[in-house]
Amino acid sequence: MxxxxxxxxxxxxxxxxxxxWLQTEGSRFPQAFAAAGRTLGRDEISxxxxxxxxxxxxxxxVGRAALVLGAVAVLPPDQHVTFVRDLLRRGEVRExxxxxxxxxxxxxxxxxxxxxxxxxxxxxxxxxEALACDNAYPARYFTSAQFAxxxxxxxxxxxxxxxxxxxxxxxxxxxVRMVEAYASERRAAGRPxxxxxxxxxx
Amino acid sequence: MKLCDPHIHMTSRTTDDYQAMAxxxxxxxxxxxxxxxxPRTHVGTFEDYFLSLLGWERFRASQFGIRHxxxxxxxxxxxxxxxxxxxxxxLLPGYLEKDGVVAVGEIGYDDMTPAEDKCFAAxxxxxxxxxxxxxxxxxxxxxxxxxxxxxALVKEVGFAPERTIVDHNTEETLPMTLASGCWxxxxxxxQTKMDEPRMVALVQQYGAERILVNSAADxxxxxxLKVPKTRDAMRAAGITDATLAKIFWDNPITxxxxxxxxxxxxVASALTVDQRQLHEGNSVLRGQTPRVD
Numbered sequence: 001m002x003x004x005x006x007x008x009x010x011x012x013x014x015x016x017x018x019x020x021w022l023q024t025e026g027s028r029f030p031q032a033f034a035a036a037g038r039t040l041g042r043d044e045i046s047x048x049x050x051x052x053x054x055x056x057x058x059x060x061x062v063g064r065a066a067l068v069l070g071a072v073a074v075l076p077p078d079q080h081v082t083f084v085r086d087l088l089r090r091g092e093v094r095e096x097x098x099x100x101x102x103x104x105x106x107x108x109x110x111x112x113x114x115x116x117x118x119x120x121x122x123x124x125x126x127x128x129e130a131l132a133c134d135n136a137y138p139a140r141y142f143t144s145a146q147f148a149x150x151x152x153x154x155x156x157x158x159x160x161x162x163x164x165x166x167x168x169x170x171x172x173x174x175x176v177r178m179v180e181a182y183a184s185e186r187r188a189a190g191r192p193x194x195x196x197x198x199x200x201x202x
Numbered sequence: 203m204k205l206c207d208p209h210i211h212m213t214s215r216t217t218d219d220y221q222a223m224a225x226x227x228x229x230x231x232x233x234x235x236x237x238x239x240x241p242r243t244h245v246g247t248f249e250d251y252f253l254s255l256l257g258w259e260r261f262r263a264s265q266f267g268i269r270h271x272x273x274x275x276x277x278x279x280x281x282x283x284x285x286x287x288x289x290x291x292x293l294l295p296g297y298l299e300k301d302g303v304v305a306v307g308e309i310g311y312d313d314m315t316p317a318e319d320k321c322f323a324a325x326x327x328x329x330x331x332x333x334x335x336x337x338x339x340x341x342x343x344x345x346x347x348x349x350x351x352x353x354a355l356v357k358e359v360g361f362a363p364e365r366t367i368v369d370h371n372t373e374e375t376l377p378m379t380l381a382s383g384c385w386x387x388x389x390x391x392x393q394t395k396m397d398e399p400r401m402v403a404l405v406q407q408y409g410a411e412r413i414l415v416n417s418a419a420d421x422x423x424x425x426x427l428k429v430p431k432t433r434d435a436m437r438a439a440g441i442t443d444a445t446l447a448k449i450f451w452d453n454p455i456t457x458x459x460x461x462x463x464x465x466x467x468x469v470a471s472a473l474t475v476d477q478r479q480l481h482e483g484n485s486v487l488r489g490q491t492p493r494v495d
Contacts, residue, residue, distance in 0.1 A: 034299035038462065090249075092256050092300055124261075 003105040007066040010047040029071045036063045055134040064098035097130040104136040133163035148175040161196035206230040208454040209416035219426045220266040226430040230269040234308040236277045245289030273307035281321035298332040304458040307337025326359045335365040349375040389418035390428035398435040
């Protein structure tokens with residue numbers, strides 16, 4: 001199933017009126033993207049048969065992701081990166097969640113790597129988690145060094161490391177060294193080592 | 203009794219202020235976009251300011267259990283800078299659609315120049331186009347004349363008075379503001395604008411209908427607790443709790459709910475505080491134990 005169909009289907013199951021709104025207003029992109037929170041609500045919903053990992057998220061995020069896919073589909077490919085960059089720069093927190101969640105489902109996702117790295121640095125915790133947790137993007141496109149930074153940051157900020165997509169297949173010697181060093185720093189300071197460190201050190 | 207401060211510039215205040223406000227019962231604030239105490243020199247700095255109202259400041263307020271809404275607009279003083287006006291007016295439509303933006307404001311007159319006329323009218327049209335109410339600042343110099351011109355412009359543009367707050371009223375402007383059908387804001391200040399005993403007298407004379415009270419606290423000498431202090435002065439003067447609840451909670455909610463961006467049900471419950479949250483990698487805490495409700 002296409003990603004956009006999965007997302008729209010999730011909205012339709014939650015609220016037929018919301019799906020009708022997406023259908024009619026979806027082409028007025030900037031207004032619809034901003035208004036999705038008010039029209040679709042923030043109830044957490046599930047997306048079924050989704051081609052990319054998608055946890056339960058607010059209906060507004062699911063709807064916004066569908067809107068982004070629709071808008072990108074009608075833009076010339078050379079404008080995609082600028083378009084997504086503006087959404088991340090000018091977005092509210094919940095708008096940014098939606099864009100980061102759908103990144104791996106956009107055409108030629110590797111083009112958005114710089115944007116994903118930038119989003120990972122800015123580190124509003126919920127925005128960071130939208131990229132780090134239950135999201136295929138880092139595992140598929142981050143270099144080993146970038147992926148290691150993501151995992152360490154998740155440990156430092158208390159994000160659920162177990163929800164990093166394909167974590168076990170991306171663990172390498174350098175990541176293990178960094179997590180061991182972090183654990184050592186915590187012990188030296190008399191502070192507890194996060195439980196999630198075991199997910200890398202085992 | 204839950205309190206709302208419907209006009210306060212929290213970006214210029216400290217976390218001590220947030221703590222004191224929350225302790226005094228302030229559960230919600232509306233932060234109008236305004237100037238910075240000195241003129242901006244680039245359009246881009248407006249954009250970062252608008253983003254900080256939607257992002258960092260809303261997050262910061264939430265860490266103290268205070269719901270933060272904002273209004274977006276080009277303030278009257280900077281409306282006189284031709285290098286900025288067109289750029290900021292072009293920027294606004296994108297921000298007027300965002301969640302939590304409950305009015306266009308603060309707009310209005312400062313010196314009452316032709317440039318201000320134009321920017322003021324253009325922003326009332328933007329408010330119409332985006333389905334938002336308007337928050338209008340009365341000038342502090344030549345205020346009575348400014349109020350007359352403000353009400354005339356609102357009428358000329360055909361902007362609905364019931365969707366308009368005319369703010370910073372005094373004894374001399376309140377009768378005409380109320381007669382126009384607009385809502386009337388009052389900024390309680392340590393020395394200037396309006397004070398508590400005068401505000402008590404105004405409510406005794408005019409009642410509570412379409413009356414709002416705010417601190418308009420900013421980076422100048424001002425007091426973030428003027429809303430609870432004025433409530434206390436009214437109570438001491440024998441004004442009933444039902445009237446106080448109307449002025450200090452129901453009225454601002456009713457007015458800003460007209461935006462469709464603030465649902466009365468959203469603000470009915472207390473905000474859950476989780477100070478473990480970070481914003482842009484910054485916590486409001488500096489080593490304290492986070493408060494988690």
